[in-house]
Each structure stands twice: as C-alpha cells, then as structure tokens.
Amino acid sequence: DAGVIQSPRHEVTEMGQEVTLRCKPISGHDYLFWYRQTMMRGLELLIYFNNNVPIDDSGMPEDRFSAKMPNASFSTLKIQPSEPRDSAVYFCASSLPTSGWRYNEQFFGPGTRLTVL
Amino acid sequence: EDQVTQSPEALRLQEGESSSLNCSYTVSGLRGLFWYRQDPGKGPEFLFTLYSAGEEKEKERLKATLTKKESFLHITAPKPEDSATYLCAVLDQTGANNLFFGTGTRLTVIP
Numbered sequence: 001d002a003g004v005i006q007s008p009r010h011e012v013t014e015m016g017q018e019v020t021l022r023c024k025p026i027s028g029h030d031y032l033f034w035y036r037q038t039m040m041r042g043l044e045l046l047i048y049f050n051n052n053v054p055i056d057d058s059g060m061p062e063d064r065f066s067a068k069m070p071n072a073s074f075s076t077l078k079i080q081p082s083e084p085r086d087s088a089v090y091f092c093a094s095s096l097p098t099s100g101w102r103y104n105e106q107f108f109g110p111g112t113r114l115t116v117l
Numbered sequence: 118e119d120q121v122t123q124s125p126e127a128l129r130l131q132e133g134e135s136s137s138l139n140c141s142y143t144v145s146g147l148r149g150l151f152w153y154r155q156d157p158g159k160g161p162e163f164l165f166t167l168y169s170a171g172e173e174k175e176k177e178r179l180k181a182t183l184t185k186k187e188s189f190l191h192i193t194a195p196k197p198e199d200s201a202t203y204l205c206a207v208l209d210q211t212g213a214n215n216l217f218f219g220t221g222t223r224l225t226v227i228p
Contacts, residue, residue: 042216043140043161043204091160101149101166103208103216108160 004109008029012115018038018080021112022084024073025094033104034067035091037111048102049075082116089113120144121207123219131193138203138222150188152181153204155213155221161204169203195226209214 005024013019025032029098033048046056047057052069064083079086089111097104123141140149149168149180153161165174167183178199180191190203190223202221 002131042220043206045216093160101208103149103151103206104163104166108162108163110158111160 002080004092004094004107006090006111006112007068007110009110010113010115012117013082015083016081017116018078019082019086019114021052021090021114022090023075023077023092023109025075025092026096027073028106029044029096029107031071031095031106032069034094035093035104035107035108036088038088044051045078046066048097050102055076079114082114084116088115089116121205121209121219123203123205123216123222125222126220127223128225130192130195130224132196132226132228135193135195136195137156137188137189137192138224139187140190140219141188141204142205142207142217144209144217148208150183151191151206151208152188153206155202155204157202164203192224194223196227200224200226 004026007022031049034046035043036046037043046059046069049057049069052072065079067077091108091111092106093105093106095102118169121142130136149164149166152164154164155161165181170183171187172183178193182189202223204221206216
C-alpha cells in the first residue's frame with residue numbers, strides 16, 4: 001500500500017487566495033482526520049470523517065476553513081481566504097481501528113507545508 | 118482546562134544509554150493515551166494506545182506505561198535510528214473530538 005497520500009507537498013500563496021489541500025486515505029480505512037501542526041500550538045485535530053461523513057468539526061478554527069469527503073478515497077481541506085496565520089503543516093491521517101478508538105492505529109500522510117505570504 | 122505536558126523538551130543520549138520520556142496530563146477522565154514518533158519532515162507514526170492506569174505496552178526497545186497522572190516512554194539501549202520527536206496525546210471523556218497533543222520530546226541518540 002502507498003500509504004496516505006497528500007498533495008501538494010508544499011504550497012506558497014498570497015494572503016486572500018484560496019488554498020485547497022488534498023488527501024487520499026489508505027484503501028479500506030473508514031476514518032479520515034485532518035490535523036494542523038505549528039511550532040506554537042503543536043498538533044491540533046481539525047475535523048474527522050467516518051465513512052465519508054463529517055462527524056466533528058469543532059477543531060476547525062474559523063469559517064474560512066472547510067473540509068469535504070466526496071468519496072472513500074478522497075478528501076479536501078479548503079481555506080478561503082487564506083491568511084498568514086494559516087501557515088502550518090497540514091496532515092491527513094486515516095485509520096481502520098481493529099479495536100478501541102478511532103485514533104488507534106492512525107496512519108499519517110507526509111503533510112502539506114503551507115506558507116501564506 | 119485539559120493539558121498535556123511532555124518533558125524534557127529535548128534529550129541527548131549516548132547509544133545504549135537507557136532513559137525515559139514523560140507525559141503528564143490533566144483531563145476530565147481519560148479515555149486513552151497515545152504515543153507517536155515523528156521524524157523530521159514526516160507525519161507522526163502511531164506507536165501505542167494505553168487505556169487505564171497500570172497498563173503497559175512494548176515494541177522493540179520502547180515500553181510505555183501509564184499511571185493516573187502521567188505516562189512514561191522508556192527507551193532501553195537506544196540506537197541512533199531511535200532519534201525522533203516523540204509525541205503523546207490524550208483523549209478525554211467529555212467530548213468526541215477532545216484529543217490533546219503535547220509538544221513533544223526531541224530525542225537524539227549519539228553513536
């Protein structure tokens with residue numbers, strides 16, 4: 001398996017522009033997560049899906065952020081309009097926990113490093 | 118407020134020198150505590166889940182333990198390839214999305 005795939009790996013954009021981050025989870029996994037990592041705040045859970053349905057988006061910082069999962073093999077995280085404080089590494093992860101919590105046995109993608117100028 | 122604190126922030130060990138990393142937490146009821154390893158430029162890699170005080174998990178040179186207030190990640194006879202940042206996260210009982218991460222311990226193992 002190729003693991004969780006994210007694109008692009010690096011994104012540089014200007015303030016006010018729309019940014020779309022993409023994720024392909026591991027085939028067969030039924031949970032998908034979006035995280036953000038910064039030096040100041042560490043790793044934060046933004047939203048997660050179960051069977052393509054958004055379950056909890058309470059970690060999404062503002063209405064400028066939105067996430068979708070149109071099918072089991074694809075998800076997007078969109079920021080519109082982007083701001084410099086959105087600069088971070090965004091990770092997608094997926095899981096098919098054999099026992100216990102959905103956070104068990106998560107596989108993370110390589111991340112997208114976003115820089116908003 | 119729920120908090121997760123990891124110590125030390127950074128640790129340098131000689132190859133073969135065993136040590137422990139600490140993750141202390143204050144949450145409103147613990148559902149689970151998770152350990153991850155993160156290499157530079159990569160996503161975290163899941164290591165362990167611990168559910169209740171007294172539980173222990175092992176994987177190669179790593180052993181995770183849990184008490185009611187903290188967890189330890191013991192590293193026995195580390196090798197240079199164990200160099201990474203180790204993150205812990207806790208899930209509390211109050212809500213579905215309350216997963217809190219610590220800021221990590223950056224471990225360097227010197228040959």
